[in-house]
Amino acid sequence: MSDIDDKLMSPADAVRRFIGNGSQVAIGGFTINRNPMALACEIARQGVKDLHLVCHSHGQALDLLIGAGCVSRLELAYGGNGRYAPTCIRFRDAVENNKILFEDYSNYQMSLRFLAGALGVPYIPSKSGLGSDVIRLEGFPPGIRKERNVASKKVVIAQNPFSNDDDPVVLLPALTPDVALVHAQYVGDDGTVRITGLSFADIEQAKSADVVIVSCEEIVPRSIIRRDPDANSLPPFLVDAIVHAPHGAHPTACYGFYDYDPGHLNLYRAAAGDDETWRAYLDKWIYGVPSHEAYLEKIGDTALRALRADPERGYAVGLDRK
């Protein structure tokens, strides 16, 4: 019996219990790194609808969820996967063909909005974006501005109230999502979370959310994770569900464990450009596999071994990334 027995669950149970149609979900990670893919695949598998996604720069999980028809609203700073998708492919299709409502912010703005939510303040000032269309143009229609978890305005330009001079600032509305999804390297059997490498805005996102679901590469004894508490990211009492999902960020990278998977990202790119081949991708890699374990079996040990990170450098040295 450990402290987390009541929180430890499968991806399927975590999604069923905490995510419903219309949930506002913050996805952790960044473009091709540490996306909570095991959880995102499960959301797609369960056919959740009308998600309101909130993120900064995102890639794989964002694109998969949009492509699987799970998303109706999106607030983001960036949708791209480097050479594998300079602009995320299903994201681009959804925006160009009016399939989702979207609102553009910048990375700093989105991160600060999560921070404001975590701090419990209704808005936060910044100098970033003055004069830009990011501030001038609203993406969401006025009709949804009164709904729960939608800000009444995109931003407000105000004067610094502490200055006697003209000093405009951008006021950004706080984000308080229903759920934050995080993929971490380690969770202790006491529930302590440790992200290694870059944390992006995962910690602010988790602290801003009502519910936090953490999937992880390894569950380690309390005695190990508490030996170096300076390295830890979240305390147990902020975490609602823990999912043990080795390779749970595949095909994105997980620093210290594995690199991004160029083979799969290329396969994804080839499939995502066309509705028919995209449907076949979903059938094969999402709907056609009952679980994360079955997905990994399909990817295969040989492919996964090639991605294994060098322990010193945190990535797969010399990996063929074309």
Added chain:
Amino acid sequence: MTGYTDTEMMALAAGRLIKDGDIVFAGTGVSMLAATTAKRIYAPGAVFFFETGGIDPDLRELPMTVGDPRVMSGTSINTGLIDALSLLGHRKLRTIALLGTAQIDRYGNLNTTSLGDYHRPATRFPGSGGACDAASCASGVISFVKHEKRRFVEKLDYLTSVGWYRGGDSRRRLGLPRGGPIAVVTNLGVMKFDDPTKEMYLACRYPGVPVETILENTGFPVDVSRTVEAEPPSAEELRILRKEVDPQHLILQ
């Protein structure tokens, strides 16, 4: 002299603008190539950092994007977005941002969001990412763009990242007391900005590129009276770029 490609010349031209001691913020794509090139060839004493939170990585392998685990390796500190983006505008630092763009106007304002109507775009690009932040907060911006008339436009379809805004002191009047574009590196040459108008002019053209070609591919008039011809890449510059910086040709074309 061996031949070289547009992307190679762009990476080298931008790298030559970086000096030891500079604190450089690099985005995805050619920006990343220019940063890694500068670190290897021109400015080993410059510090490179990324919006994701990686500060001063060793760059032993070329990161493909700012989310690549290679920006977290051999760093002085690994942090997150808020820490990294707050350094951009830190009052005691002089920071230079390297940004790619799809469209640019004569004042160096950038569009990486969309073409056509914003709500129903003809073409959607990835969006701001950290570019709007870097353009607002950094001490200077070097941007990268392919030199084509449809990219050098009178009016952007969407203004993602503010440059000199409408010229003169209009940027300062927006409430952005510092920063602004320094240079625009294209596949044909390097553009800079005049004082006090802040309008773009042609500072240098690459070897063998006629001024007329640049004018034909720019959608607004530019002053070419001060144009000089850039030094061609040396064999050693090309060797390092091809063999050490991007041996897999992930970004090089």
